[in-house]
Amino acid sequence: MAHTSGSFELIVLGCSGGPLSGKTCAFLLKPAHVSFEQILKEQQSHLIALDAGSGLETVADIVADCRNNTNNVSSYLTGLYPDSEPLHHYSDISSLTTARPFNSAVLQLNKSNLELARAIISKISAYFITHAHLDHIAGLVINSPGFSGSTKVHGSEETIDTLKNHIFNGKVWPDLDYIQYKAFPSTPAFQKVGQAMHLKAYPTSHGLIHSKFRYKSAAFLIREDTKDDHILVFGDVESDPSSNTNYIEQIWSDVAELVLSKQLRTIVIECSSVDKAPSEPLFGHMSPLNLIKEFSQLSKICSQKNPTTKHPLQGINVLIIHVKETFDGTGDPRKKILNKLRQLNLEHDLGLHFTMCMPGLSYII
Numbered sequence: 001m002a003h004t005s006g007s008f009e010l011i012v013l014g015c016s017g018g019p020l021s022g023k024t025c026a027f028l029l030k031p032a033h034v035s036f037e038q039i040l041k042e043q044q045s046h047l048i049a050l051d052a053g054s055g056l057e058t059v060a061d062i063v064a065d066c067r068n069n070t071n072n073v074s075s076y077l078t079g080l081y082p083d084s085e086p087l088h089h090y091s092d093i094s095s096l097t098t099a100r101p102f103n104s105a106v107l108q109l110n111k112s113n114l115e116l117a118r119a120i121i122s123k124i125s126a127y128f129i130t131h132a133h134l135d136h137i138a139g140l141v142i143n144s145p146g147f148s149g150s151t152k153v154h155g156s157e158e159t160i161d162t163l164k165n166h167i168f169n170g171k172v173w174p175d176l177d178y179i180q181y182k183a184f185p186s187t188p189a190f191q192k193v194g195q196a197m198h199l200k201a202y203p204t205s206h207g208l209i210h211s212k213f214r215y216k217s218a219a220f221l222i223r224e225d226t227k228d229d230h231i232l233v234f235g236d237v238e239s240d241p242s243s244n245t246n247y248i249e250q251i252w253s254d255v256a257e258l259v260l261s262k263q264l265r266t267i268v269i270e271c272s273s274v275d276k277a278p279s280e281p282l283f284g285h286m287s288p289l290n291l292i293k294e295f296s297q298l299s300k301i302c303s304q305k306n307p308t309t310k311h312p313l314q315g316i317n318v319l320i321i322h323v324k325e326t327f328d329g330t331g332d333p334r335k336k337i338l339n340k341l342r343q344l345n346l347e348h349d350l351g352l353h354f355t356m357c358m359p360g361l362s363y364i365i
């Protein structure tokens with residue numbers, strides 16, 4: 001049975017911001033109405049990958065959890081800290097549907113956990129990479145010799161150049177001829193992905209290289225065609241005031257109408273650390289104050305477009321990813337970040353609903 005309550009199923013393989021080397025950012029996305037059973041049978045797949053910091057090993061672990069009724073993957077990140085809470089503590093919305101990604105029809109197939117994981121990974125129709133930092137590509141790289149044939153990898157010109165010349169270059173990793181690179185259009189535009197989705201890639205700023213050159217990441221607006229619904233997924237990103245650019249403002253201006261018409265109800269975005277003193281670097285990332293300022297800006301843009309809407313962001317789901325693990329003995333950074341976001345959300349009267357993403361779960365949105 002496919003999940004039918006939402007438009008998309010976002011399967012979180014990893015969402016840590018490091019420096020932990022496992023469970024870093026990797027997501028599978030498909031229309032919610034299409035089941036994995038169908039995906040495994042069909043020729044033309046509905047499944048896409050957004051970043052690939054984790055891969056085959058996590059899918060195999062999720063299959064094992066589904067088969068054994070355990071929660072090893074979904075409790076992985078919360079299990080790191082002594083003050084961690086049960087999963088439901090990390091979401092504002094009890095109505096946000098989470099599920100185990102694979103149902104009995106898939107799990108009953110006569111395959112080992114690893115064989116089933118490979119069968120699922122081999123149905124990814126294309127990888128969309130926000131930027132080439134290792135924590136977003138490690139799964140793609142290490143898994144690539146096991147791919148069954150041509151593999152499409154989409155990214156900005158800069159990301160593709162880095163992957164081709166600095167990763168898949170015969171030295172760091174074999175230059176595999178079945179990887180087909182495809183650059184995003186220079187002006188953001190929807191392109192068909194999978195069988196019933198379209199994706200538009202926007203550039204974002206992810207800090208400076210050697211304090212000089214802007215390092216770009218990306219954000220993806222994805223449309224589910226049958227329901228004309230959308231999800232916005234950011235890779236690593238810093239706020240416009242931090243970067244002194246207007247990349248995020250351009251995205252907000254482009255999506256404001258969709259927010260107003262309730263055709264964009266979920267935004268997946270990073271919040272890597274707690275707020276820092278101005279002298280401390282954020283390394284091209286968000287903290288709660290910066291993120292809430294960005295959402296206030298989106299709210300303002302929406303209100304300018306439609307002054308009669310009082311709380312344009314009311315009910316928007318914000319899924320937080322890329323929290324950095326900490327070693328300072330002060331406990332779970334996800335709790336601190338979430339508490340601060342909740343407090344600022346109330347103070348700014350935004351009406352957002354926050355969820356800390358966890359690996360091993362499907363979010364039906």
Ligand SMILES: Nc1ncnc2c1ncn2[C@@H]1O[C@@H]2COP(=O)(O)O[C@H]2[C@H]1O
Nearest residue numbers: 017018133135206236282283284285324
């Ligand atoms: N100059 C630096 N010193 C120490 N750590 C850094 C420095 N620059 C970047 N980083 C870290 O390296 C990480 C690379 O991935 P992220 O962008 O997720 O987050 C980055 C920071 O946590």
